[in-house]
Amino acid sequence: MSDPAFVADASVVVEDVSVWFGQKVALSELACSFGPGVTGLLGPNGAGKSTLMRAMTGLIGVNTGRVQVDGRDPRTDRAVHRRIALVPEDEAVPAQLTARQLVRYVADLHGVADPDAADRALGSVDMLEAADRRLRGFSKGMRQRAKVAAALVTDPHVLVLDEPLNGADPVQRVRLTDLFRRLGAEGRTVVVSSHVLSEVERLADRVLVLIHGRLAAAGNHRAIRDAMDDRPRHVLIRADEQRRLAAALLDLDTVAGVSLSDAGLVVTTDRAGDLALAVAPVAHRLGVRLREVRPLDDSLESMFRELVR
Amino acid sequence: MTAPAPTAGAVYDRGYRPYEGPRGGRRAATAALFRTSLRRAIGLRRPWRQKVAPAVLLAIAAVPAVVNVGIGYLTRDSPAEGFSFFSYREYLGVSSALLLFVALVAPDIVCPDRRQRVLPLIFARPLTGADYALAKIGTIFTCVFAFAFLPQVVLYVGQMLVSDGALDYFTDNTDVLVKVPVAAAVLALFYAALGVAVASLTTRRIVAGASILGITLVSSTVSAILLGARRGQGPGDGDLAALVNLLALPLRVRDLIFLGRLHEESPLSGVAGGGALAIACYVAVVALCIGVVLARYRSVET
Amino acid sequence: MSSIVRARGLTKRYPGVTALDGVDLDLPAGRVGLVGANGAGKTTLFRLLLGLTRPDEGAVEVCGSSVADDPIGVRSQIGYMPEHDCLPLDQTAADVVATFGELGGLPVRVARQRASEVLDLVGLDEARFRPVGGFSTGMRQRAKLAQALVADPRLVLLDEPTAGLDPSGREEMLALVDRLGSFGIAVVLATHLLDDVARVCDHVVMLDAGRLVTDAPTTSLLHQTGTVTVDVGPGGAEALVGRLAARGLAVALDERAMAEVTVAGDADLDAIRDAVAELGLPLHRLTNRLTSLDEAFVHRADQA
Numbered sequence: 001m002s003d004p005a006f007v008a009d010a011s012v013v014v015e016d017v018s019v020w021f022g023q024k025v026a027l028s029e030l031a032c033s034f035g036p037g038v039t040g041l042l043g044p045n046g047a048g049k050s051t052l053m054r055a056m057t058g059l060i061g062v063n064t065g066r067v068q069v070d071g072r073d074p075r076t077d078r079a080v081h082r083r084i085a086l087v088p089e090d091e092a093v094p095a096q097l098t099a100r101q102l103v104r105y106v107a108d109l110h111g112v113a114d115p116d117a118a119d120r121a122l123g124s125v126d127m128l129e130a131a132d133r134r135l136r137g138f139s140k141g142m143r144q145r146a147k148v149a150a151a152l153v154t155d156p157h158v159l160v161l162d163e164p165l166n167g168a169d170p171v172q173r174v175r176l177t178d179l180f181r182r183l184g185a186e187g188r189t190v191v192v193s194s195h196v197l198s199e200v201e202r203l204a205d206r207v208l209v210l211i212h213g214r215l216a217a218a219g220n221h222r223a224i225r226d227a228m229d230d231r232p233r234h235v236l237i238r239a240d241e242q243r244r245l246a247a248a249l250l251d252l253d254t255v256a257g258v259s260l261s262d263a264g265l266v267v268t269t270d271r272a273g274d275l276a277l278a279v280a281p282v283a284h285r286l287g288v289r290l291r292e293v294r295p296l297d298d299s300l301e302s303m304f305r306e307l308v309r
Numbered sequence: 310m311t312a313p314a315p316t317a318g319a320v321y322d323r324g325y326r327p328y329e330g331p332r333g334g335r336r337a338a339t340a341a342l343f344r345t346s347l348r349r350a351i352g353l354r355r356p357w358r359q360k361v362a363p364a365v366l367l368a369i370a371a372v373p374a375v376v377n378v379g380i381g382y383l384t385r386d387s388p389a390e391g392f393s394f395f396s397y398r399e400y401l402g403v404s405s406a407l408l409l410f411v412a413l414v415a416p417d418i419v420c421p422d423r424r425q426r427v428l429p430l431i432f433a434r435p436l437t438g439a440d441y442a443l444a445k446i447g448t449i450f451t452c453v454f455a456f457a458f459l460p461q462v463v464l465y466v467g468q469m470l471v472s473d474g475a476l477d478y479f480t481d482n483t484d485v486l487v488k489v490p491v492a493a494a495v496l497a498l499f500y501a502a503l504g505v506a507v508a509s510l511t512t513r514r515i516v517a518g519a520s521i522l523g524i525t526l527v528s529s530t531v532s533a534i535l536l537g538a539r540r541g542q543g544p545g546d547g548d549l550a551a552l553v554n555l556l557a558l559p560l561r562v563r564d565l566i567f568l569g570r571l572h573e574e575s576p577l578s579g580v581a582g583g584g585a586l587a588i589a590c591y592v593a594v595v596a597l598c599i600g601v602v603l604a605r606y607r608s609v610e611t
Numbered sequence: 612m613s614s615i616v617r618a619r620g621l622t623k624r625y626p627g628v629t630a631l632d633g634v635d636l637d638l639p640a641g642r643v644g645l646v647g648a649n650g651a652g653k654t655t656l657f658r659l660l661l662g663l664t665r666p667d668e669g670a671v672e673v674c675g676s677s678v679a680d681d682p683i684g685v686r687s688q689i690g691y692m693p694e695h696d697c698l699p700l701d702q703t704a705a706d707v708v709a710t711f712g713e714l715g716g717l718p719v720r721v722a723r724q725r726a727s728e729v730l731d732l733v734g735l736d737e738a739r740f741r742p743v744g745g746f747s748t749g750m751r752q753r754a755k756l757a758q759a760l761v762a763d764p765r766l767v768l769l770d771e772p773t774a775g776l777d778p779s780g781r782e783e784m785l786a787l788v789d790r791l792g793s794f795g796i797a798v799v800l801a802t803h804l805l806d807d808v809a810r811v812c813d814h815v816v817m818l819d820a821g822r823l824v825t826d827a828p829t830t831s832l833l834h835q836t837g838t839v840t841v842d843v844g845p846g847g848a849e850a851l852v853g854r855l856a857a858r859g860l861a862v863a864l865d866e867r868a869m870a871e872v873t874v875a876g877d878a879d880l881d882a883i884r885d886a887v888a889e890l891g892l893p894l895h896r897l898t899n900r901l902t903s904l905d906e907a908f909v910h911r912a913d914q915a
Contacts, residue, residue: 169648276893284888328763332716341713433691
């Protein structure tokens with residue numbers, strides 16, 4: 001079975017990369033790769049996500065190891081540089097430009113020939129109406145969208161985004177999420193870093209978790225959670241005859257404990273898969289009606305919490 | 310016989326305690342702001358660097374007094390020649406240390422509140438713009454007053470000790486006891502209003518400090534130029550150009566307090582009603598500055 | 612329960628934009644989420660509540676007092692946590708919070724004592740004796756919350772309290788906000804993140820372009836859809852769908868290989884249980900599909 005830190009058809013390969021700034025080691029012998037689709041990049045503050053994103057796009061160099069995008073060095077190779085775009089989190093934009101001017105400027109910088117590219121990019125982030133207003137008057141969310149448009153205008157093959165939904169209102173969040181998913185479905189390599197894990201869950205099928213500059217986990221978050229098998233799982237079961245069901249479940253080897261509450265039974269188990277196989281047959285045998293079965297630590301948030309603990 | 314072992318235990322919730330006690334209103338809040346600003350101005354509870362400047366400036370301001378008294382003491386038996394002792398009037402407010410202090414400290418207590426966007430937090434308290442202005446101007450006023458007044462105290466006490474009879478010195482100089490504080494207050498108010506007004510216009514301390522120095526010195530230069538153009542002509546209304554000199558303005562009021570008239574060397578002395586004009590000008594400048602400060606803090610961006 | 616904030620016809624215009632347009636509010640004393648885009652009027656509303664600006668039309672009352680009549684009195688009952696950085700950087704957290712306590716009218720000694728307690732509450736331990744300038748985002752947010760609480764307010768206004776925090780930081784901040792409710796402090800939480808609202812707030816107010824779009828308890832926005840989602844793993848989904856369809860149930864497969872079953876009554880639930888048991892499939896999940904707040908918001912914003 002292949003290592004989930006790597007993908008088969010990778011466009012960005014990070015080979016044993018270390019980056020340090022003075023005494024601080026930002027990335028430590030990191031090895032992973034990114035391919036088509038949307039990959040989430042997670043980690044606590046200071047874990048090295050921004051550094052990785054900059055190294056991936058060639059904005060900074062690496063002290064050891066190497067980064068390859070489509071087989072070439074993004075730091076030196078101009079051709080591949082044109083196919084990469086990075087939207088950093090907090091960098092200032094020239095306030096006196098309008099959104100359209102910013103996008104056109106970036107397009108010119110990269111030699112984009114198509115005159116409609118700017119408008120298309122602005123349209124994809126719903127910025128056509130506000131395109132001729134100066135960035136100075138924009139809210140945080142609008143500035144972020146303008147930066148995304150500027151990144152999209154070059155039609156990049158690799159798109160790396162740091163907190164792209166920052167400051168966006170709920171409607172925009174949904175639209176941007178759909179946009180990124182679409183871009184990933186088109187075969188682009190989209191890497192998104194965000195602290196709002198419920199959104200990353202909706203956005204990305206694959207996540208990489210960095211902690212202190214090293215890879216802490218990779219792959220599908222449910223699979224990651226399963227891989228943490230030294231930590232017990234909790235499943236909430238709401239049923240019509242809780243105590244009868246609880247007693248029967250306690251008989252099972254896979255069940256480590258059951259607690260009763262108003263919300264339902266919380267079953268603790270070391271082997272979530274085995275419990276899942278047992279629930280329906282036990283309830284069926286007893287004739288107890290099941291109203292809800294819900295893993296309490298199935299989310300990306302709970303996986304992250306366990307990992308960071 | 311020992312007490313029986315306790316059988317009861319309790320856990321106390323350290324979480325959150327509501328406050329039922331008395332709360333001050335605007336006055337308490339203004340006083341708190343004043344205290345905090347004053348501490349900051351004189352460098353209390355701050356790293357040593359911030360304490361050095363005020364202390365050095367105070368020392369500079371006080372040195373002439375010490376020298377004056379010292380020489381007076383040393384020459385008490387044989388009068389010194391060629392050394393003119395200065396009067397209280399001459400000593401008050403002359404030191405450029407005062408201007409430097411205001412240019413250093415007024416921006417330091419005013420600009421960071423705006424620059425670091427602390428103002429919305431301050432005005433979310435029971436405090437109005439006018440209270441804020443009062444506290445800040447009050448802080449600079451207090452400092453400048455102290456810097457102007459304390460060296461005078463040194464001078465007075467020194468003179469008293471050096472003179473032939475302390476009690477005689479006291480009775481001969483009771484007017485000084487009134488004039489010095491009043492003149493010091495006049496000076497302090499002027500610098501405080503001007504300093505805080507200029508500082509309130511910008512978020513950058515350096516810009517504010519330079520502007521305070523700039524405005525006063527430039528006005529002084531301009532006034533000198535205008536007056537210089539009139540050299541040779543007799544005293545007349547053209548000497549009103551001297552009013553432009555912001556540096557000299559509080560000193561003129563000081564002269565009026567001490568002497569009851571303008572000093573003969575002042576260019577304004579030849580102008581009819583020069584003294585009244587000086588006072589009017591002083592009031593106008595102070596009022597303008599206070600107006601600027603109030604306007605700046607009336608509506609605050611959240 | 613009396614309202615902590617009452618507004619009638621609240622309108623505020625700035626050159627070129629109407630920030631609030633005839634807004635009526637009756638916010639219960641609890642944890643209220645205030646949601647909307649930037650420019651939707653959230654910040655303007657906070658400024659109006661604090662008496663920092665006056666409305667062009669309408670009136671607002673906070674904690675029973677009219678803001679127009681007594682803005683100073685109202686402010687002494689409110690704690691405010693702005694979104695932007697707002698703490699003096701060269702002072703220690705302990706000094707800053709104590710000073711703001713004094714500015715709130717507390718006697719000096721009380722201010723220092725309460726500052727210490729409140730810094731305990733928000734979890735700033737030794738860091739409180741270091742200058743704020745060196746704090747991480749999480750620590751700054753906590754210090755900001757501490758200064759909002761130090762004078763024991765009846766209402767706190769929190770503007771994007773989880774901004775910039777990593778997931779653990781967010782959880783801790785939300786847990787703190789949750790606790791505020793149990794201390795009897797009313798909370799109005801302005802945020803873009805509906806997840807924060809769903810987790811912590813019992814009441815939601817949504818603003819869009821200055822107009823009130825929703826003002827309702829959170830639970831009323833999350834309703835049952837009559838559909839049950841069943842996850843039996845990728846392998847068994849199709850078989851389950853086939854078996855349930857054969858029993859006459861309306862069922863479909865969604866994009867994540869989960870079966871969506873329309874459930875008309877309890878008998879249908881039993882049918883699902885039995886089908887899963889008979890097929891020997893693992894029952895990973897059986898949940899009622901609820902609308903999420905996102906859907907509710909987008910739906911209403913589209914309608915407006």
